[in-house]
Amino acid sequence: MTHxxxxxxxxxxxxxxxxxxxAATAAAQGPPQGAPRSPxxxxxxxxxxxxxxxxxxxxxxxxxxxxxxxxxxxxxxxSISPDVGRAAPRGQMTLSPARxxxxxxxxxxxxxxxxxAVTVTVAGxxxxxxxAAAAASGPAPAPRALDGKPDLTGVWGYGAxxxxxxxxxxxxxxxxxxxxxPGAEKYRVQRxxxxxxxxxxxxxxxxxxxxxxxxxxxVIQSPKYVVILHEYLHLFRVIPTDGxxxxxxxxxxxxxxxxxRWEGDTLVVDSVGFNDRTEINGYRHSEAxxxxxxxxxxxxxxxEYEAVIEDPNxxxxxxLITRTFPLLPEFNRVDEFxxxxxxxxxxxxxx
Amino acid sequence: MRGSIGRRGFLTGLVGIAGxxxxxxxxxxxxxxxxxxxxxxxxxxxxxEWTNPHAFIFIEVSEGGGPPVEWEIELMSLNHxxxxxxxxxxxxxxDVITCTGGAAKSxxxxxxxxxxxxxxxxxxxx
Numbered sequence: 314m315t316h317x318x319x320x321x322x323x324x325x326x327x328x329x330x331x332x333x334x335x336a337a338t339a340a341a342q343g344p345p346q347g348a349p350r351s352p353x354x355x356x357x358x359x360x361x362x363x364x365x366x367x368x369x370x371x372x373x374x375x376x377x378x379x380x381x382x383x384x385x386x387x388x389x390x391x392s393i394s395p396d397v398g399r400a401a402p403r404g405q406m407t408l409s410p411a412r413x414x415x416x417x418x419x420x421x422x423x424x425x426x427x428x429x430a431v432t433v434t435v436a437g438x439x440x441x442x443x444x445a446a447a448a449a450s451g452p453a454p455a456p457r458a459l460d461g462k463p464d465l466t467g468v469w470g471y472g473a474x475x476x477x478x479x480x481x482x483x484x485x486x487x488x489x490x491x492x493x494x495p496g497a498e499k500y501r502v503q504r505x506x507x508x509x510x511x512x513x514x515x516x517x518x519x520x521x522x523x524x525x526x527x528x529x530x531x532v533i534q535s536p537k538y539v540v541i542l543h544e545y546l547h548l549f550r551v552i553p554t555d556g557x558x559x560x561x562x563x564x565x566x567x568x569x570x571x572x573x574r575w576e577g578d579t580l581v582v583d584s585v586g587f588n589d590r591t592e593i594n595g596y597r598h599s600e601a602x603x604x605x606x607x608x609x610x611x612x613x614x615x616x617e618y619e620a621v622i623e624d625p626n627x628x629x630x631x632x633l634i635t636r637t638f639p640l641l642p643e644f645n646r647v648d649e650f651x652x653x654x655x656x657x658x659x660x661x662x663x664x
Numbered sequence: 665m666r667g668s669i670g671r672r673g674f675l676t677g678l679v680g681i682a683g684x685x686x687x688x689x690x691x692x693x694x695x696x697x698x699x700x701x702x703x704x705x706x707x708x709x710x711x712x713e714w715t716n717p718h719a720f721i722f723i724e725v726s727e728g729g730g731p732p733v734e735w736e737i738e739l740m741s742l743n744h745x746x747x748x749x750x751x752x753x754x755x756x757x758x759d760v761i762t763c764t765g766g767a768a769k770s771x772x773x774x775x776x777x778x779x780x781x782x783x784x785x786x787x788x789x790x
Contacts, residue, residue: 352702352765352778356789359779364749386749386788402749506695513692515717528743544743648743654715656738661696663770 359387361422363429368416372434378409379433383418390421391643395441399643412438453613458534463578463610465532465539468647471525472618472638487621487633491596500597500627507662511592515652517548517567519591520584520604521620521634530638531647532608532616539573539580544647552582559585565600567591580608594634599626614640692717697766697776705735705775706762714752716741721755721780723763725773735773737763739780739790748789759783763790 364384373379382405385391391400394417396408415432432440458464493500504510511518518526528545541550554573563570563586570586587602602624609617616638623631707723721737739745755761765777780790 350702351699353699355702355764356778359787359789362786384749386786388749402747403751508693509695510693512717528741648746650716650741650743652717654713654720655717658692658696661768661770661772661774663768663772 358423360424361388361420361427362386363418363420363427366418366429366431368431368433371432372436373410374436375411375438376409378407380405380407381416381431385418385420387422388420389423392419393417394419399641401643404643408433410435410441413440415440452615455610455613458536460536462534462575462580464534465580465608465610465616466534467532467616468641468644469530469532469616469638470641471527471529472616472636487631489633489635490594491622491627491632492629493596494627494629497627502592502595502597507659509658513655513658515546515655516590517546519567519587519593520550520569520571521606521618521622522591522593523548523568524618524620524636524638525594525634528650529641529644529647539582542647544650546650546652554580559583565589569602569604578609582606582608593622596627598622598624601626614642616640694766694776696769698769699766699776701766702764703767703775704762704764705737706760707732707735709755709757709759709761710734711757712752712755714742716743719745721761721763721777723761733773735763735775737765738774738776745790750788750790754788755780755782765790 362385364386366383368379368381370379383400384403388402391402392398393400410433413433413435415430417428417430419426419428456464512526517523523543523545524530526545528543530544531542533540537553537555539552539554543549548568550568550571552571552573554575557572559570559572565588566586567588569584571582571584573580573582584604587600589598589600605621607619611617618638619633619635621631621633622628705725707725710722710724713720718741719739721739723735723737724732725735726732760783762781763775763777764779765775768774777790779787781787
């Protein structure tokens with residue numbers, strides 16, 4: 314069982330935060346005296362556990378079904394074998410085993426791996442032999458749509474990028490950080506100590522920044538459209554792939570206007586028509602922003618993403634952001650995310 | 665380019681790092697909370713707001729013999745809470761819970777909570 318990549322990255326990020334904060338404490342207050350542990354450090358040490366794992370009913374006749382339900386806490390990864398694979402931290406599902414079967418729930422956390430088993434007895438059958446460990450046959454291939462294109466459909470986790478596990482840029486590729494045009498320094502975002510950040514206003518992050526928030530993304534592909542559903546803020550993009558062109562003068566919008574085309578196995582999405590109210594990795598932009606994204610699914614479990622950013626009013630030339638998003642087979646839809654309970658945090662700073 | 669970086673610049677840089685981290689990990693920075701000096705409060709749950717972009721628990725806390733104070737406990741968003749195993753009934757009104765996190769720098773009874781200890785003693789990320 315491998316760790317869910319996004320969880321690994323999240324934990325690495327916790328450490329990345331905790332260490333500089335500890336350093337800041339030491340710098341500001343001198344040597345620590347019984348130095349308190351960061352609350353998030355403690356959170357990272359909490360043991361995973363199985364709260365519940367059951368099957369109902371425990372005995373059936375051939376052709377009948379059972380409901381498997383489970384609950385875990387503080388997991389890094391959850392899986393059920395056989396027949397299920399990766400699982401959400403809590404869930405239930407209906408199964409119709411053809412013969413007596415023992416299902417095993419396995420949870421991995423900072424405290425190692427724990428398992429619990431339940432058996433469904435199917436009348437008149439004998440127990441299935443335990444499944445042999447899968448032979449190492451390499452990653453599963455990406456599924457294909459009926460038209461032969463790679464099918465990008467799926468729920469994808471937030472991904473790796475520079476500093477988060479992505480490979481370094483290939484020689485000769487575009488720069489990963491922009492060079493500002495002379496006089497465009499004002500487009501570099503400077504945050505004061507009481508700035509609560511890009512996302513605290515619940516405004517749409519735009520393209521490509523909405524891919525860089527820690528929320529899942531669902532892709533739904535048809536022969537004429539690719540639809541991207543961001544869980545974060547319910548943002549969506551409908552991208553025609555039927556040869557449609559951009560309108561001649563699109564109204565500036567948060568997520569822009571996108572059209573797509575296939576270049577071999579790569580979906581290329583061209584987007585214009587943005588407003589100038591979003592940021593990209595610490596830089597503002599003008600309404601002349603032009604983003605070209607490329608999506609590839611080299612294996613079943615991986616969505617490769619790159620975005621080439623251009624803005625002739627701001628940047629000296631195009632620059633590149635890449636990510637790799639992991640497939641989350643345990644989910645078939647993104648959750649609702651309505652920004653209904655946001656806060657004004659300014660009063661909490663005090664003086 | 666900047667010249668020498670003084671302590672203020674150093675700390676601002678760290679805030680920047682924290683901000684960058686927050687950009688990928690949470691909905692907002694934690695700069696309004698004192699994360700370097702963890703705070704633990706124990707109280708009785710009055711209500712649980714199972715909402716985005718953050719969930720909140722309101723607990724009544726009695727400290728130092730004074731009258732009870734209602735603390736506002738901020739948790740992560742629902743997506744993250746679910747990934748830790750939370751459901752909307754994980755805490756219920758009347759439960760006595762303990763929250764550990766960073767309290768508001770202003771002194772207001774408000775905190776962001778990283779660990780919740782439930783009535784039966786088990787701890788869960790938050």
